[in-house]
Each structure stands twice: as structure tokens, then as C-alpha cells.
Amino acid sequence: MKPAPFDYIRPVSLAEACEVLAGDEDARIIAGGQTLIPMLAMRLARPSRLVDVIRLQELRGIRVEDDAIVIGATTRQAEVERSEEARAALPLLAKALPWVGHPPTRNRGTVGGSIANADPSAEIPLVAVTLGADIEIANTSDRTAMPADDFFIGPMLTAVTPGDCVCAVRFPRWQHARVGTGFHEVSARQSDFAFVAAAAQVALDDDSRCIEATLGLGGIGDRALRIDVSALIGHAPSETAIADIVRAAAKDLEASSDLHASASYRRRVAATLGIRALTDAFAEAASERGAGQ
Amino acid sequence: MKISLKVNGQLREADVEPRKTLLDTLREDFLLVGSHAGCEHGVCGACTVLIDGEPSRSCLMFAVQADGYEITTIEGLAPAPGELSVVQDAFCETHGLQCGYCTPGMVLTAHALLEHNDAPSRDDIVEAISGNICRCTGYGQIVEAVEFAADRLRKTNLPRHARSDANNPGKPPFGGNDALGHGVLTAVQPDTPRGGRA
Numbered sequence: 001m002k003p004a005p006f007d008y009i010r011p012v013s014l015a016e017a018c019e020v021l022a023g024d025e026d027a028r029i030i031a032g033g034q035t036l037i038p039m040l041a042m043r044l045a046r047p048s049r050l051v052d053v054i055r056l057q058e059l060r061g062i063r064v065e066d067d068a069i070v071i072g073a074t075t076r077q078a079e080v081e082r083s084e085e086a087r088a089a090l091p092l093l094a095k096a097l098p099w100v101g102h103p104p105t106r107n108r109g110t111v112g113g114s115i116a117n118a119d120p121s122a123e124i125p126l127v128a129v130t131l132g133a134d135i136e137i138a139n140t141s142d143r144t145a146m147p148a149d150d151f152f153i154g155p156m157l158t159a160v161t162p163g164d165c166v167c168a169v170r171f172p173r174w175q176h177a178r179v180g181t182g183f184h185e186v187s188a189r190q191s192d193f194a195f196v197a198a199a200a201q202v203a204l205d206d207d208s209r210c211i212e213a214t215l216g217l218g219g220i221g222d223r224a225l226r227i228d229v230s231a232l233i234g235h236a237p238s239e240t241a242i243a244d245i246v247r248a249a250a251k252d253l254e255a256s257s258d259l260h261a262s263a264s265y266r267r268r269v270a271a272t273l274g275i276r277a278l279t280d281a282f283a284e285a286a287s288e289r290g291a292g293q
Numbered sequence: 294m295k296i297s298l299k300v301n302g303q304l305r306e307a308d309v310e311p312r313k314t315l316l317d318t319l320r321e322d323f324l325l326v327g328s329h330a331g332c333e334h335g336v337c338g339a340c341t342v343l344i345d346g347e348p349s350r351s352c353l354m355f356a357v358q359a360d361g362y363e364i365t366t367i368e369g370l371a372p373a374p375g376e377l378s379v380v381q382d383a384f385c386e387t388h389g390l391q392c393g394y395c396t397p398g399m400v401l402t403a404h405a406l407l408e409h410n411d412a413p414s415r416d417d418i419v420e421a422i423s424g425n426i427c428r429c430t431g432y433g434q435i436v437e438a439v440e441f442a443a444d445r446l447r448k449t450n451l452p453r454h455a456r457s458d459a460n461n462p463g464k465p466p467f468g469g470n471d472a473l474g475h476g477v478l479t480a481v482q483p484d485t486p487r488g489g490r491a
Contacts, residue, residue, distance in 0.1 A: 008355070103402075
């Protein structure tokens, strides 16, 4: 369990990191290393050099803006978990983070690392897809943003090309007064890879009618998916109405099958967790006091 | 590549290959073999050390990445040679270890938890040690050890007359004897019952 030899470079700026990456196709970025190092140890990955970006201050930090919260790529998961600002502005991510790995891996693992790794069962990519986050990417020539839906392509596969570096994740902030969230997950053991995870966020008006709703499912197929729950908008749905909408949407999902969970099990659990997450979100939003109350 | 890091309060230097993990560097270059190599891919938690005070897996970090950081290993917890920290002592008292392989990681994880939270609930403790595997499955006593250590640490901040004996709530501590130095935990003598304490 020892990695093959590689060169190690610690650039002092993002520009320098991008230059190194552009000049060597086999170079890989390392930040927290909580997924990459096991892959190196098992020799599933053999990069020629590691570009350590964890100390780049320009990639770090949590910034709350009017309509978004921007989390720098090398911000550690534990930092976001502990941040009051992030918890208030992004309650769905706050609910998902305790499911990410274990406390010791969250102390080193980064938000951008989890996004770039694109594990289909990972919680942070699921929240990014559910909320429609934008992923900011830099390379030697420019800095662009890409919707999470386009960024994630398949298992461990993203639209990032060699030479690119994920710099930040921009999660949209909902402006409504009554917002509720729900997050549920089923795995073999606490904090193990999710068989299925469901994330939901809804907003209600003063009469408790739904103005906005989103539901995302992870672990089920080869990437996190957003489920169409627009039928909820304009209603104050009962639990059975939520269940009917989610079941109808989950019925034909393309699900993967493995030793741990069959495709039909995953579809069934996805529907159940989706219903729970939405129900939680509605209940939480209903308990928030609206502006007119 | 040359690195220098603070290990247990001492500045240490080493010349390591980039692929050498912090764990291997601690064990081979600094001869701190208390950090155990278990799975070497981040699953078992036996190699847990504190990096800038936070528990992390030393097998999931290359020594070159740790350059300049402050590392605490199990060797750095005891206040003096031959003594035990409160958490270590609590593990002994409650039989919180069997084969001992997971113990350094468990103790450091518990130590870090109690630095943040001196009154953890059972759930907090279970969550904190969820990344540390004990294959003797002695989790019951380990959780008990952390609860016991938390209780002791809380009481060290109380005036002596306000403390109660952990095992006999309500009873005056130390049999009511409040003489200077009485009831203070003395240095541990290994291989004697209860660490040589009365």
C-alpha cells in the first residue's frame, strides 16, 4: 500500500498551478487528498506530479453575497460545517455535511475536492446539483463558471479538462422568507458511501403555498440527478400528494446495480428518501414565520 | 525533499521522498511508533494524529504536505514521562482498550473532541469516534472512557468542595479530606492495580 513515485510541487499562486497543470497532462491537483491518497496507495492513480493547492489563499474561504454563497475550492469541509454564516445561508449543505466521510476526513477534505472527484454517491455534488450551483474553473487563459448539471458527466467524470483547476463553488441563495430543507441517506454504515441520498429544499409563501421546490437524488445512477417536482408549486401539498409526485418521477429512473444494492432497491429507496426529504423541507418551511405573519 | 514540522512541541526535520506518508515519516524518521499503521488507505483510523489540533489520518497525508504544520502524536499527550493524560487514564480505568491497536487513534480523537466540547452527549462521542475502527469491538467501554474523561475534565475546573466523586455522586470527594495535595492523581506505576493509586 505505498504509492508509486511522483514529483511534488507547491505553487505559490493559482496562475503558477495552472501553468504546471498545462505543461504536464499527467499532473494531478492535490488538496485534502482524502480520496486521491487512497487511490495512489492502491496504485489506481499514477500521476507524474502532484500540484498541492491547499495553501493557496485565493482558493480558500466562504463569501456570502446577496444571491449566492461562494465557497473556495480548498475550504475544508469541517470549516464549512462549523461556519455559522454558511449554516445560515446554506442550510441544505449544513444538513448534508455531517454525512460526508468521518470527522477526521472532513478536517482535511475540501469542498472543491469532493466536487472535482464527482463520486456519484457524494453529498456535496448532490447539493450542488439540487440547488443548481455554478462551478468556477480556472486555467492558464481564463476563468469560467459552469452549471453543476453540465459539470458532472458520470462516475468520477467531470467536464474539467487537463490543465483546469476548480476554484470555487457558487451556491445560489434563496431570498424567500420561509425556506425549509431536508436531507436523507441510506448506507451500509454511518458515513459510508451512500446507496441513495436525497436532498430537498422548498420555499413557501405566507399562505403556506409552495413557491419553489427542488429535489435531488444521489447514489442512484452514475451522477446526482435533479428530479422534476414542479407539480408541487402553487399548492400546499399533503404527504400523499408529495408521495405520488416523487414516486411517479422515481419510477423510471436509471439506477445502477451492485453487490450492495440492486437497481430496483435503489429506485424504491430513492422514492422513500425523496418523500422524506421533501416532507421534512415542507415541515421546516411551515415552521418559519413569513414576512406577513 | 526537506521538511520541517513541529512534532509534540519539538521542531523536527527530515529529508523525505514525496510519496512517503506522514505516518511512515513519524514512525521511521522520528521513531514515534505510537501511531499505528492499519489499513493505510484511510478506513481504520489507527494512524490518527492531531494536525494543528484536529484529528486527521496520518496515512492520508504525505509528509511533504505536512511541512510547517504542528503534529501531536500519542507520545505527546502525557504531561510527563511515566504519567498519563486524563483521557489515557480514563481508558485504563474503564477498560477502554483490549489489544490496544486502535487505542492511540481513539485517545487522540477523544482528546480533540473534549478540547472543543467538555460535555459531549453519547451521540457526540459516537460521531467523533465513528472514523476509528476497534476490531476487538470494545466500543462500549471506549465510549464510557470518553464520558469518564469528560466528567473528570469538567470537574478539574470546579473548586474542590463543589466536585463530587465520579462514582458516588453526592458523596464528598476524597472522603471529605481537603488537605493540600490530597486526592491529586499521582504518577502512574505500570503493572500495579489501578496504576498504583489507592
